[in-house]
Each structure stands twice: as C-alpha cells, then as structure tokens.
Amino acid sequence: LVRIGSTTGLSQRALREALELGSFCERVDDGVAWARAAGIRSVPTFIFDEKYAIEGAQEWEAFQEVMAKLGHEPRPA
Numbered sequence: 001l002v003r004i005g006s007t008t009g010l011s012q013r014a015l016r017e018a019l020e021l022g023s024f025c026e027r028v029d030d031g032v033a034w035a036r037a038a039g040i041r042s043v044p045t046f047i048f049d050e051k052y053a054i055e056g057a058q059e060w061e062a063f064q065e066v067m068a069k070l071g072h073e074p075r076p077a
Contacts, residue, residue, distance in 0.1 A: 001015070001019065002015045002016050002019070038053075040053070040055070041055070042055035042056045043056075044056070044057075046063075048066050048067075048070060049070055051070075052066045052069060052070070054066060
C-alpha cells in the first residue's frame with residue numbers, strides 16, 4: 001500500500017506512519033457510518049447535492065438525468 005501511494009507523490013514515510021498509527025481510522029469509520037445511515041449499500045454510489053444517488057455501474061444517461069434534475073445542461077458523452 002505504501003509503495004502504491006508513493007507512486008502518486010505521497011511520502012512513503014508519512015504513509016507508513018499513518019497506517020501504523022491508524023491516523024485516519026476515525027474518519028473512515030465516520031464515513032462508513034454516514035453511508036450506512038444514508039442507506040448506501042452499493043459501490044460505487046454517487047451522491048449529488050445530497051438529494052439524488054446513482055448506485056452501481058450505470059449508463060451515461062443516468063448521470064445526465066440527475067444533472068438535468070439539478071438544473072445543469074447535459075454534456076455530450
């Protein structure tokens with residue numbers, strides 16, 4: 001994991017330290033709790049404006065539909 005993270009420019013030392021200390025465990029747990037409370041059961045799930053969700057792998061048109069509901073012009077695929 002440290003090696004992969006370092007390919008994105010992150011510090012190997014800082015990554016290893018964060019993993020060993022569990023520096024972000026609480027944030028991850030909070031995110032999981034929020035997702036469960038919101039009823040999210042699929043990965044990926046895309047949340048738009050805290051009003052709409054697209055669960056799982058969907059066609060481009062599903063995203064265009066949600067964006068139209070939010071008042072945005074559709075973009076070409």
